[in-house]
Amino acid sequence: EAEVAQSPRYKITEKSQAVAFWCDPISGxxxxxxxxQILGQGPELLVQFQDESVVDDSQLPKDRFSAERLKxxxxxxxxxxxxxxxSAMYLCAxxxxxxxxxxxxxxxxxxxxxx
Amino acid sequence: KNxxxxxxxxxxxxxxxxxxxQCNYTVSPFSxxxxxxxxxxxxxxxxxxxxxxxxxxSNGRYTATxxxxxxxxxxxxxxxxxxxxxxxxxxxxxxxxxxxxxxGKGTRLSVIA
Numbered sequence: 001e002a003e004v005a006q007s008p009r010y011k012i013t014e015k016s017q018a019v020a021f022w023c024d025p026i027s028g029x030x031x032x033x034x035x036x037q038i039l040g041q042g043p044e045l046l047v048q049f050q051d052e053s054v055v056d057d058s059q060l061p062k063d064r065f066s067a068e069r070l071k072x073x074x075x076x077x078x079x080x081x082x083x084x085x086x087s088a089m090y091l092c093a094x095x096x097x098x099x100x101x102x103x104x105x106x107x108x109x110x111x112x113x114x115x
Numbered sequence: 116k117n118x119x120x121x122x123x124x125x126x127x128x129x130x131x132x133x134x135x136x137q138c139n140y141t142v143s144p145f146s147x148x149x150x151x152x153x154x155x156x157x158x159x160x161x162x163x164x165x166x167x168x169x170x171x172x173s174n175g176r177y178t179a180t181x182x183x184x185x186x187x188x189x190x191x192x193x194x195x196x197x198x199x200x201x202x203x204x205x206x207x208x209x210x211x212x213x214x215x216x217x218x219g220k221g222t223r224l225s226v227i228a
Binding site for chain 1: 119149151156157158159160161164204206215216218219220221223
C-alpha cells in the first residue's frame with residue numbers, strides 16, 4: 001500500500017541551529033501539505049503545494065521557515081534558526097487533488113525537539 | 116469563525132466497553148467530515164469520511180454519525196480494544212477547492228485492561 005514517507009522520524013537540535021525535514025508523497029498526488037502539531041493539539045497547516053506551486057503559506061512563519069517542492073514531487077521544510085517553541089511534530093500529507101474532494105494521507109511525522 | 120470542537124478532551128475506558136466521542140463544528144459551507152485515528156508519535160489515519168447526505172458510516176468497530184442540521188458528529192467505538200488507545204481527531208472541510216481543512220484538537224482515548 002502506498003504511503004507518505006518522511007525523514008527523519010526524530011530530530012533533536014539546539015536553538016539557533018538549522019533543521020530540514022523531507023517528505024515524499026504518494027505517487028501521483030498533486031497536493032502536498034506540511035502541518036505542525038503541538039502535543040495535545042490538532043495539526044495546523046503551515047504550507048500547501050499544488051504540484052510545485054505554493055497554494056497557501058499564510059500560516060508559515062516566513063522569517064524562519066521555508067518550504068519547497070521544486071519538481072512537484074518530494075518536498076523539504078526548513079527551519080533556520082530553530083527556536084524552543086518550534087518543538088512539535090511536523091506532519092506531511094498528500095492528496096490526489098484538493099482536500100475538499102480527496103482524502104489526505106498523512107506520513108508518520110518528524111518529531112522535533114529544540115533544546 | 117470556522118471551528119471544530121471535540122469532547123471529551125480525554126477518556127479512559129475498560130477494555131471491551133463501548134464509548135462515544137463528540138464533534139461539533141461551525142464550518143460553513145460544509146463539504147465533508149472526517150474522523151482520524153492518531154496513535155502516539157504517528158501520523159493520523161483516516162477512519163471515515165462523510166458528506167452532507169450521509170448520516171452514518173461504519174468501519175469495523177467504528178461507527179460515525181453526522182447530523183448536518185445541528186452540525187454535530189459522533190464516533191462510536193464498540194467493544195474497545197487496547198489498540199484503540201489513541202487520539203481521535205474530527206476534521207471538517209469546506210465546500211471549496213483549496214480551502215484548508217479545519218481540525219479539532221482531538222479526544223485522547225485510553226483503553227485499559
